[in-house]
Amino acid sequence: MAWVEDRGGCYRVRYRRSGHIVTDSTHAERDDAFKQATLLNNATRAARQRYMPLPAPLLSQWAEVWLSSHLAADSTMARYRSMLHSPILPAFGEHRVDAISRQDVKAFARDLSAHLSDTSVRHIVTLIGQLLRQAIDEHLVFFDPTARLRLRTRPREPRPFRHRRPSPADRRPHARHRHPHTRDHRRLHRHAHQRTACPHPG
Template sequence: MAWVEDRGGCYRVRYRRSGHIVTDSTHADRDDASAQATLLNNATRAARQRYMPLPAPLLSGWAEVWLSSHLAADSTMARYRSMLRSHILPVFGEHRVDAISRQDVKAFARELSARLSDTTVRHIVTLLGQLLREAIDEHLMFFDPTARLRLRTRPREPRLFATAGQVQQIVARMPDTVTRTLVTTAAYTGMRISELLALTRANVHLPKATLHVSATVGALHEVAGHRTLGAPKTPAAVRDVALPSFLVDGLERLLRTHPYDTVFCAPTGRWLWRTDFNNRHWRPACDGHPERNWQPIVAGMHFHDLRHTHRTWLDEDNIAEAAKANRLGHAIPGIRGVYAHTTPTMTARLVAHLHTRWLDHGGHW
């Protein structure tokens, strides 16, 4: 809807288009400005009748249509369904999509922020915006009520990381060779847990001292209680990860302890469950366990924080940005990424620093 604003003795006609407030025209007389605003509003109503001959659907119905045609990974689709089922549809499911106002969305975001983290709130509101913007493309509504919405960002504690000595202490609390080698490999390669749990013998190249993250089966995905091998998180995650010599020895020892194709597997040869490993082994090792007389090492640290740990070590060793991004499976944004390349000299220096760090902190298998 258009409206009139008094601006410096003149009157301008304003309206919202694609989430932005724009000026249609400026007039010396308020009546002329009001007449132009009325003309624009009548044109909007006519366009609504032309492009929207039928009532807009309820958000619950539109969400089903959107989900059935949306292309995304299985894990992403499962997350979308969870956010819709738990947060969006209970509030907006019985609203027509063209009846959801900006104030409704702001109140919704404020209510979510009272009980959820800022990141979770942002993901939920972003998903709602995706649904509504595609409804606009289908001429089911005209304006995106989530456009340029400012969400509150509260200060938060920095992510935790560990020293090499602390990693050794955590490793010492692991129950077997598989879990000890898993934690050590994660800390000294920076690989994601999904990449490590999907690792097979075919992608372990010990003579070349590398691990390969496959483009097709490079990650273990857990969706709705089912596990499948699939593509890693991003295209940049497809890579070869160079190994220091102590990791080559450790992986060789591990592969001699079992006959299975999966490198980091359960005693039966099956894939490890992340939640089971986290609850039974990782959390007690980091947070402490009174019954075992274990004191906390890095309380609250997540397994994923080993990637932050690895990146911190590389920063301490002044490793080139291109080599750090390649090792972690990240893409350097913009033109810097076009001109950034990793050389054998960079890789050799990186691996040498990791091996020195291992030895300086009493590394042993």
């Protein structure tokens, strides 16, 4: 799908190809840019009708084909099946692979982020991209809606502050917090004790 962008007084026609945004042409007049965009869109529709005379399969149907031909470790395939079972197929299983838009994936990821971690959401969206990129190779889809998709991450919650229990060293009074005359008192007390302990000469 081609569109027109206003770029510093000129108008450029852009479209998405293989997950990348490509500039087709630049025009000085807005009407000329829209005419070119219309020509590109009509050519895309004609190519779709020519190379895809039948409707594209549902994502649930394509997932079965993809799983049967994909090679990966047993643990990885089990994780893929788990993510497809929930939440991918409940959301997109009845959508045709060429009808899943970029906005659909973004809204889906935003809903998932309400109860899943950012890493889990990223893995799920990545799996959707794997399915659709394989569909591109089979000429079932013209672009990957997950390509260069920026997923917003939630701000990390501050970790709760844990109070450290005071150690026995903390309970002892510090030397600089003692009474300034404590050392003199001890010295006088020791001297008096020595005087009383020593016998008087006869």
